[in-house]
Amino acid sequence: MHTGYKLPAVTFQTRIRDESIEGPNPFRWESKSTEDYFAGKRVVLFSLPGAFTPTCSTYQLPGFENGFADFKAQGIDAIYCMSVNDAFVMNKWAQDQKLQNVQVIPDGSGEFTRRLGMLVRKDNLGFGLRSWRYAAVINNGVVEAWFEEPGLCDNHGEDPYGVSSPETVLNWLNDANREQAA
Template structure:
């Protein structure tokens, strides 16, 4: 994905808390669009193969969550975690991880992921269609920087991680800020 690419306009089917509903599951459906998430903001988006999976739960999501203040210092308004999982799964994963700063985006049908060229088959793991691991800095819906793990392909035998790590993206933001200040 090249800098300057405008994100595709997609509708995400989300579940949001509504305490007026009451009961043990006080959530309602709420559709959100690409514009709802990205318009008028500078954000970090990272996407991963699946909620509750080892690398995603142990390193990537906690790293972005714990580094939120460092990203904010670099002019980031929000950090979004996307996966080809439904809203129920994404919400439960965020809850289980104790996430307060990173917001999850469910791409349940994989439409956004497909349209940005990151939808891969992971049948070798019994996952079906999922996202390849990547991160991006998005400014007002336009890609500013793209961090894609190497080896993009269907049924990859490994789960590369490093290029899309919070440390890599934060280092890029700091070096970009230094270059602009010089």
């Protein structure tokens, strides 16, 4: 992936809370486009192999969630967490993680991830097709900075983490903003 790349136009199938629906599952389907998430905003997008998995739940997602004010201070409008999981799983994970700042995007079919070149096989873990771990700064739907974990391949024996960490992305934003100010 390279800077200047325009994100692919994809439709995501999401589940949105709707108080007019009674019962234990007050949600309705809502289609959201790449444009809905990224147009006119400067955001951080990070993607990971799966909701509820250890590195994602312990380090990456909480780091972005807890650091939201620092990202906002660097000109970030939103932080999105994407995974090749369906809307039910992503919403339950967001609830389990008590998210207030990071919004989840379900790439249930993996179409967005595939078109970015980040769809990998994780059959060695029983996952099937999933996202390789990465983060990006996206400005109005265009990649401004890209942070991809090393070793992109199918059935990788490990789950590299560091390049796409909240700390790495925030350091890049700090440096980029410092350079602009100089």
